[in-house]
Amino acid sequence: MEKKWRTALTQHVGHETYIRGYRLLDLVGNLSFAQAIYLLLKGELPSEKESEMMEAMLVSIIDHGIAPPSVISARAVASGGNSLNVGVAAGVLAFGSAHGGALEDAMKFIQEGVRSGRAVEEIVREYLEAKRPIPGYGHRYYKDFDPRTKRLMEVAKGLGFYDRHCQFAEEVQEEIGKQKGKKLVLNVDGAIASIASEMGFDWRLGKGFFIIGRVPGLVAHVYEELTTEKPFSKRLDEERETEYTGVPPRDLPEEFRKV
Numbered sequence: 001m002e003k004k005w006r007t008a009l010t011q012h013v014g015h016e017t018y019i020r021g022y023r024l025l026d027l028v029g030n031l032s033f034a035q036a037i038y039l040l041l042k043g044e045l046p047s048e049k050e051s052e053m054m055e056a057m058l059v060s061i062i063d064h065g066i067a068p069p070s071v072i073s074a075r076a077v078a079s080g081g082n083s084l085n086v087g088v089a090a091g092v093l094a095f096g097s098a099h100g101g102a103l104e105d106a107m108k109f110i111q112e113g114v115r116s117g118r119a120v121e122e123i124v125r126e127y128l129e130a131k132r133p134i135p136g137y138g139h140r141y142y143k144d145f146d147p148r149t150k151r152l153m154e155v156a157k158g159l160g161f162y163d164r165h166c167q168f169a170e171e172v173q174e175e176i177g178k179q180k181g182k183k184l185v186l187n188v189d190g191a192i193a194s195i196a197s198e199m200g201f202d203w204r205l206g207k208g209f210f211i212i213g214r215v216p217g218l219v220a221h222v223y224e225e226l227t228t229e230k231p232f233s234k235r236l237d238e239e240r241e242t243e244y245t246g247v248p249p250r251d252l253p254e255e256f257r258k259v
């Protein structure tokens with residue numbers, strides 16, 4: 001009879017655990033964390049070059065300061081008096097189409113774009129005319145180039161992972177500049193999206209890459225919040241930092257008054 005729950009990831013045989021068919025204890029001490037992640041996600045061991053690329057991609061997104069929405073969420077929730085796992089989970093919940101989630105959208109965009117063989121000019125025009133954000137492009141701070149993208153592309157070139165997907169991603173950046181008359185950088189999500197596509201990863205793993213890469217940063221932020229800041233420190237100064245945009249104070253009409 002077919003069993004209700006199935007997995008091709010991990011198996012227990014007696015007291016031994018096997019990950020994708022390899023004995024877990026053989027992996028311990030022999031594989032790096034990034035290599036083990038590759039094995040788990042892809043099902044096979046990475047080559048030396050794939051291992052190096054994987055390491056570089058995950059390191060590039062480990063943290064990006066206190067300002068992004070995920071860190072604000074994580075630290076605010078921790079400051080409300082919650083434990084580490086609750087704060088980290090709140091940070092992960094902030095990953096959406098503008099932050100982190102863009103990696104998944106960008107992988108889909110790049111893979112479909114390359115597969116379609118359509119002209120980059122036409123693809124970009126469609127997005128810009130519909131005022132749809134092109135995933136993987138643009139950044140709050142980086143207006144000229146995203147330094148993480150520059151570095152990752154250098155590493156990708158050195159390791160032989162700069163091919164059609166990376167080219168497509170850079171062509172789109174050029175084309176946006178031409179059509180919009182303003183540069184929108186290929187950001188780190190877009191860079192990882194193009195390289196991971198080059199490595200044959202499914203776009204549906206895109207958000208997973210961001211989660212795996214950024215959770216260490218969130219853990220460190222929440223730990224710092226809990227150990228160095230006072231509870232409730234993450235609040236706004238209502239007078240200085242907030243603006244009320246509603247109606248001015250008014251009287252409750254007589255017909256609603258019971259007391």
Ligand SMILES: CC(C)(COP(=O)(O)OP(=O)(O)OC[C@H]1O[C@@H](n2cnc3c(N)ncnc32)[C@H](O)[C@@H]1OP(=O)(O)O)[C@@H](O)C(=O)NCCC(=O)NCCS
Binds near residue numbers: 097135137138187
């Ligand atoms: C990250 C992001 C929210 C930054 O937005 P921002 O600070 O408003 O960006 P800018 O101020 O430089 O935007 C300038 C112009 O480009 C447009 N724009 C920005 N990113 C765009 C994109 N990815 N595709 C199309 N147009 C974009 C803006 O709408 C704005 O248009 P306007 O001048 O006609 O009003 C935005 O670029 C975005 O949503 N990118 C796609 C998602 C993504 O890749 N996120 C990961 C970030 S690491």
